[in-house]
Amino acid sequence: MKVKTRMEGDVAVISVSGKLMGGPESDALRNEVKNLIDDGKKKLVVNLKGVPWINSTGLGALMAVYTSIQRSEGVLRLCHVSDRIQSLFMITKLLTIFDTYPTETEAIESF
Amino acid sequence: MAEAACGTEELILPSRLDELERVDEATLRCARLAGLDEGRSTEVAIAVVEAVTNAIMHGNGQDDSKVVRVQFACVPGEIKVMVHDEGGGFDFSCLPDPTDPDRCMRCSGRGIYIMRHMMDNVEFSMSNGTTVTMTKGVGPSGSHPG
Numbered sequence: 001m002k003v004k005t006r007m008e009g010d011v012a013v014i015s016v017s018g019k020l021m022g023g024p025e026s027d028a029l030r031n032e033v034k035n036l037i038d039d040g041k042k043k044l045v046v047n048l049k050g051v052p053w054i055n056s057t058g059l060g061a062l063m064a065v066y067t068s069i070q071r072s073e074g075v076l077r078l079c080h081v082s083d084r085i086q087s088l089f090m091i092t093k094l095l096t097i098f099d100t101y102p103t104e105t106e107a108i109e110s111f
Numbered sequence: 112m113a114e115a116a117c118g119t120e121e122l123i124l125p126s127r128l129d130e131l132e133r134v135d136e137a138t139l140r141c142a143r144l145a146g147l148d149e150g151r152s153t154e155v156a157i158a159v160v161e162a163v164t165n166a167i168m169h170g171n172g173q174d175d176s177k178v179v180r181v182q183f184a185c186v187p188g189e190i191k192v193m194v195h196d197e198g199g200g201f202d203f204s205c206l207p208d209p210t211d212p213d214r215c216m217r218c219s220g221r222g223i224y225i226m227r228h229m230m231d232n233v234e235f236s237m238s239n240g241t242t243v244t245m246t247k248g249v250g251p252s253g254s255h256p257g
Contacts, residue, residue: 023128060218093210
């Protein structure tokens with residue numbers, strides 16, 4: 001899995017591509033978010049355009065990211081969430097937790 | 112309306128999470144061959160990926176020397192999938208609801224809930240390991256996806 005971060009103003013945009021299934025790749029995302037939090041970033045967008053599907057362990061990795069951002073009083077947005085991932089959010093009631101946007105632009109502008 | 116194809120297929124996998132993509136592809140293929148539409152095929156794939164994830168991580172402890180067997184069987188009107196691991200089993204009779212407000216922020220515990228939501232029937236049995244058997248019907252049209 002690849003994780004690439006860039007800044008759009010004061011918003012950190014993390015583009016993820018590949019698999020998010022609970023293996024070592026999940027650590028890459030968690031570590032990147034930790035580094036951004038340590039750098040004082042409060043607004044994060046995770047772009048899942050490159051992630052066609054995840055399993056529940058990948059969901060857990062996203063929950064861990066969400067929790068760590070929330071603890072640092074930051075805000076997380078997700079964008080380009082595939083239909084398959086969206087259906088997982090829906091049945092696990094995580095749609096009420098994650099703020100999702102169709103596009104990266106909309107996610108960034110939502111802050 | 113296309114006739115549903117029937118048959119069996121088996122995967123024997125090492126206990127590594129990087130095998131999940133292969134499982135997903137095989138499940139989608141078999142579900143479509145069984146006559147499930149795209150939506151139902153995806154639901155089966157989601158459930159089977161969860162079952163295999165559990166088998167790899169919890170059943171076999173990601174031990175490469177242990178295998179996970181995934182058997183697909185299409186019978187008229189439904190697809191049946193059996194996932195078997197070599198683990199010691201668990202108490203599946205009393206699983207907490209991961210959508211409960213006290214649990215929804217947890218990072219784990221959603222796999223079986225997802226399986227039960229996606230499939231028509233999910234059953235567990237223990238004999239030389241743990242087997243989960245899941246079934247899903249083709250639905251009212253039974254039409255083959257375009």
